[in-house]
Amino acid sequence: MENDAEEDASLDSPSISATPSGSLPEVQPRNRVDRLLAQRMRKSQSGSALNGEGEAAAEPGEATPSPPAPEEEGPRLIVVANRLPVSAGYASEGKWTLQLSAGGLVSALGGVQGFNTMWVGWPGIFLPAGRERDALTQTLAAKSCVPVFLDAKTVDLYYNGFCNSVLWSLFHYVPLQTDSRLSETRTLQFQWAAYQEANRRFADVLMRHYRVGDVVWVQDYHLMMLPALLKAKSVDMKVGWFLHTPFPSSEIYRALPVREELLRAVLKADLIGFHTYDYARHFVSACTRILGLEGTPDGVEDNGVLTRVAAFPIGMDPSSFATALKRSDVRNNIAQLKKRFAGRKVMLGVDRLDMIKGIPQKLLAFEKFLDEHPEWCDKVLLVQIAVPSRVEVPEYQQLRSMTHEIVGRINGHYGSLTHVPIHHLDRHMTFHELCALYAITDVALVTSLRDGMNLVSYEYVACQAANAGVLVLSEFAGAAQSLGAGAILVNPWNINDMAAAIRNALTMSETERRQRHRQNYMHITAHTSQVWADTFISELNDTHVEAELRTKHIPPLLDEEMAVNDFRRAKRRLLVLGYNATLTTSVEAPRQPTLHFDQIQAWTRVNPRVYSCVQKLCADPDTVVIIFSGADKSKLEETFGELDLWLAAENGMFMRAPPTASNASKEWVSLVDVPNTDWMESVQLVFDYFCERTPRSFVEARETSVVWNYKYADSEFGRLQARDLLQHLWTGPISNSPVDIVQGSKSVEVRPVGVSKGLAMQRFLQALAAHDGPDAADFEFVLVAGHFLMRDENLFTFFEGRSLQPPDHPHSLKLGSLSQPNLIALTAQDQPYVCKPSGFQSHAVPDGK
Numbered sequence: 001m002e003n004d005a006e007e008d009a010s011l012d013s014p015s016i017s018a019t020p021s022g023s024l025p026e027v028q029p030r031n032r033v034d035r036l037l038a039q040r041m042r043k044s045q046s047g048s049a050l051n052g053e054g055e056a057a058a059e060p061g062e063a064t065p066s067p068p069a070p071e072e073e074g075p076r077l078i079v080v081a082n083r084l085p086v087s088a089g090y091a092s093e094g095k096w097t098l099q100l101s102a103g104g105l106v107s108a109l110g111g112v113q114g115f116n117t118m119w120v121g122w123p124g125i126f127l128p129a130g131r132e133r134d135a136l137t138q139t140l141a142a143k144s145c146v147p148v149f150l151d152a153k154t155v156d157l158y159y160n161g162f163c164n165s166v167l168w169s170l171f172h173y174v175p176l177q178t179d180s181r182l183s184e185t186r187t188l189q190f191q192w193a194a195y196q197e198a199n200r201r202f203a204d205v206l207m208r209h210y211r212v213g214d215v216v217w218v219q220d221y222h223l224m225m226l227p228a229l230l231k232a233k234s235v236d237m238k239v240g241w242f243l244h245t246p247f248p249s250s251e252i253y254r255a256l257p258v259r260e261e262l263l264r265a266v267l268k269a270d271l272i273g274f275h276t277y278d279y280a281r282h283f284v285s286a287c288t289r290i291l292g293l294e295g296t297p298d299g300v301e302d303n304g305v306l307t308r309v310a311a312f313p314i315g316m317d318p319s320s321f322a323t324a325l326k327r328s329d330v331r332n333n334i335a336q337l338k339k340r341f342a343g344r345k346v347m348l349g350v351d352r353l354d355m356i357k358g359i360p361q362k363l364l365a366f367e368k369f370l371d372e373h374p375e376w377c378d379k380v381l382l383v384q385i386a387v388p389s390r391v392e393v394p395e396y397q398q399l400r401s402m403t404h405e406i407v408g409r410i411n412g413h414y415g416s417l418t419h420v421p422i423h424h425l426d427r428h429m430t431f432h433e434l435c436a437l438y439a440i441t442d443v444a445l446v447t448s449l450r451d452g453m454n455l456v457s458y459e460y461v462a463c464q465a466a467n468a469g470v471l472v473l474s475e476f477a478g479a480a481q482s483l484g485a486g487a488i489l490v491n492p493w494n495i496n497d498m499a500a501a502i503r504n505a506l507t508m509s510e511t512e513r514r515q516r517h518r519q520n521y522m523h524i525t526a527h528t529s530q531v532w533a534d535t536f537i538s539e540l541n542d543t544h545v546e547a548e549l550r551t552k553h554i555p556p557l558l559d560e561e562m563a564v565n566d567f568r569r570a571k572r573r574l575l576v577l578g579y580n581a582t583l584t585t586s587v588e589a590p591r592q593p594t595l596h597f598d599q600i601q602a603w604t605r606v607n608p609r610v611y612s613c614v615q616k617l618c619a620d621p622d623t624v625v626i627i628f629s630g631a632d633k634s635k636l637e638e639t640f641g642e643l644d645l646w647l648a649a650e651n652g653m654f655m656r657a658p659p660t661a662s663n664a665s666k667e668w669v670s671l672v673d674v675p676n677t678d679w680m681e682s683v684q685l686v687f688d689y690f691c692e693r694t695p696r697s698f699v700e701a702r703e704t705s706v707v708w709n710y711k712y713a714d715s716e717f718g719r720l721q722a723r724d725l726l727q728h729l730w731t732g733p734i735s736n737s738p739v740d741i742v743q744g745s746k747s748v749e750v751r752p753v754g755v756s757k758g759l760a761m762q763r764f765l766q767a768l769a770a771h772d773g774p775d776a777a778d779f780e781f782v783l784v785a786g787h788f789l790m791r792d793e794n795l796f797t798f799f800e801g802r803s804l805q806p807p808d809h810p811h812s813l814k815l816g817s818l819s820q821p822n823l824i825a826l827t828a829q830d831q832p833y834v835c836k837p838s839g840f841q842s843h844a845v846p847d848g849k
């Protein structure tokens with residue numbers, strides 16, 4: 001596309017960054033975070049000299065990007081895209097012309113105002129370091145653009161190769177091609193290496209310009225590694241990623257050889273956006289099925305860290321088209337075109353010449369229509385703009401030949417001396433030429449085989465206020481989900497259906513046309529590119545603040561010595577201890593393919609040193625100990641039954657008081673209502689089936705829960721099996737049962753809904769007070785140590801911010817260490833407490849206590 005750059009963007013293009021004020025957008029504050037941001041925005045707006053002087057905002061559709069504002073105060077929006085909104089052309093020594101780049105991404109972002117925006121991207125030209133590169137950099141700086149220079153080889157492998165032959169194809173449901181030559185395999189490796197290298201170059205350039213507080217918005221499939229690279233350099237950076245193409249079904253995506261690397265890298269962003277809910281759902285499903293992560297209604301969760309995933313349908317700027325249609329040159333153009341095509345209906349196609357746009361299918365449907373309705377032959381014509389795109393890629397070159405062949409055939413067959421059915425233009429139109437064409441068209445044909453959104457359909461609607469022309473729209477374009485009500489939807493693979501749709505559109509009554517147009521017009525004016533950008537950025541700010549708040553919940557490392565002192569000083573103490581992997585000695589399971597839970601039970605032993613420490617602690621009348629475990633009652637009883645401590649089995653489902661506690665019996669009591677367990681048998685059957693398929697995994701069947709554990713299996717294979725197992729469970733035995741599925745690091749547990757350690761802890765404290773008197777639960781020191789899962793074990797939140805002391809007590813509870821993700825510790829002192837992942841055997845039991 002960059003090759004046919006002719007016009008100067010300053011004369012004939014929508015504004016790409018009309019931000020004379022350099023201000024952030026005024027979005028309606030929705031919550032506390034929004035209000036804070038809105039305050040900041042107002043501050044930055046009032047500080048803006050240009051705004052303060054009341055300079056008019058640039059006219060949409062006409063203005064050039066605003067000058068850079070490197071010295072301006074306040075956060076900026078940094079848009080990082082493969083391509084800058086302008087592509088460079090050499091004029092003369094030290095002089096460069098800039099041409100607006102093509103495609104919906106640039107059109108949409110061009111319609112966005114109100115941000116202090118800086119662009120980072122490739123300028124579409126190869127230049128060695130030196131005077132000319134410096135001159136171009138300066139020219140671009142005047143448009144708030146920062147170039148990332150790439151060499152020809154990198155662009156070929158990264159852009160033509162990995163981006164367009166691999167990712168673009170696959171994301172549009174075109175299967176990856178395999179060549180029998182060994183060199184082809186190497187090519188993919190080189191392309192992948194170049195893709196990573198190019199992403200690193202973008203990251204390096206961005207980091208040279210980034211200022212703390214800036215919002216970084218990464219665009220599209222070209223830069224999927226960028227969120228990870230940026231976060232590695234600055235963990236606090238606000239990073240959003242938006243995909244402009246479809247995200248395919250995980251069944252398609254999983255064919256990609258580097259599927260995991262790309263997913264993991266984009267997941268580092270704070271917010272991930274797609275055009276439609278379907279694409280977002282596909283992405284979440286790819287993360288759950290390929291990475292084994294958990295999909296939630298808000299996004300994807302990895303060990304307690306959430307990446308927000310949501311749909312943000314893009315739009316365009318209808319006002320720039322309305323303004324353009326009033327210009328005298330555009331009106332003259334409209335008049336000329338009307339005169340030229342008088343007496344005939346005009347159909348229009350505007351596409352980059354791309355396989356996904358379904359241009360051959362459109363032509364074939366037109367041919368079919370003419371064949372079936374010869375009476376229309378000299379009464380209708382199709383203007384097809386096929387903008388050259390990615391001209392270096394062989395598939396695009398083949399498409400061009402094929403398209404020309406079909407056009408030639410149709411024109412040869414159905415044309416006459418006075419009429420040419422298809423006006424096919426292999427060229428880029430200027431914005432104002434396009435406006436005129438849109439305005440005189442009776443029927444627009446958008447026949448994409450797949451399309452992220454398709455803004456041409458929006459633009460057509462924007463220019464049809466007078467005519468109320470008909471939009472024939474592929475059901476495979478993202479736009480079908482927003483403009484489907486007013487358009488005639490077609491399956492582009494069904495040529496007969498499309499031919500019928502053409503007839504329907506050409507003969508539709510004016511009343512119906514106006515009704516359909518009104519429907520679509522309402523949509524495009526409500527869902528503009530401005531709304532899209534404002535919503536995304538506002539959501540990104542919120543998400544980032546929420547993530548920071550969550551991170552603050554992760555306590556700092558504890559100081560061991562201080563913890564011991566705190567323990568000594570405290571008058572009353574509570575120790576909440578896990579069992580498995582906290583008090584036990586780890587053992588290597590024998591290398592046999594089949595393992596049974598009974599065997600595992602037999603090997604699992606409490607570390608003798610730890611046991612004697614726990615014994616001493618229990619003997620202390622001021623220290624209360626409770627062992628909190630997923631294990632069943634019998635195991636806990638057999639191991640700790642003689643000690644003067646509390647036991648909570650099956651994650652708090654059952655509790656037993658110490659044998660010596662006053663009024664205590666050796667009876668287990670249920671902490672929550674004993675649930676219906678009708679589902680257990682069928683779940684166990686599924687688990688058994690997976691045990692057979694997964695060597696060295698085993699099933700633990702308890703009274704009210706069942707666990708499939710693969711900690712001794714091959715971890716990679718186990719993870720894949722766990723993913724499959726989850727699918728089986730969700731669609732099978734538990735689909736209507738009152739259960740929770742809890743995914744551990746190497747296990748899957750099904751348990752009654754609502755059983756949680758937080759709730760059980762609350763019941764335990766009540767039981768303690770009932771047994772030992774109302775003061776028994778007044779602790780000055782609390783330690784919780786165990787390999788508790790982050791998501792389901794809400795012990796953390798139970799203690800967090802809670803003072804077990806009377807309000808005037810000097811000690812408040814404080815969160816402790818996370819020296820290992822699953823190990824938590826709390827203390828009642830001001831200073832945090834140390835607890836090592838190896839358990840607390842080395843330090844938690846002070847000598848002489």
Ligand SMILES: O=P(O)(O)OC[C@H]1O[C@H](O[C@H]2O[C@H](CO)[C@@H](O)[C@H](O)[C@H]2O)[C@H](O)[C@@H](O)[C@@H]1O
Nearest residue numbers: 083103104105220244245314451452453454455
């Ligand atoms: O930069 P190119 O390789 O020349 O390609 C042009 C752009 O094509 C793609 O556009 C997509 O974005 C539109 C706006 O969101 C959407 O309506 C359309 O369906 C997509 O195809 C590509 O995603 C961009 O990155 C390119 O710049």
Ligand SMILES: O=c1ccn([C@@H]2O[C@H](COP(=O)(O)OP(=O)(O)O)[C@@H](O)[C@H]2O)c(=O)[nH]1
Nearest residue numbers: 102103104105107352387428429454455456
């Ligand atoms: O000759 C042309 C053809 C297209 N476009 C613009 O290119 C964009 C195409 O965006 P769309 O979302 O339809 O598809 P994409 O090309 O991004 O896949 C639209 O804004 C068009 O106005 C243009 O400026 N000149």
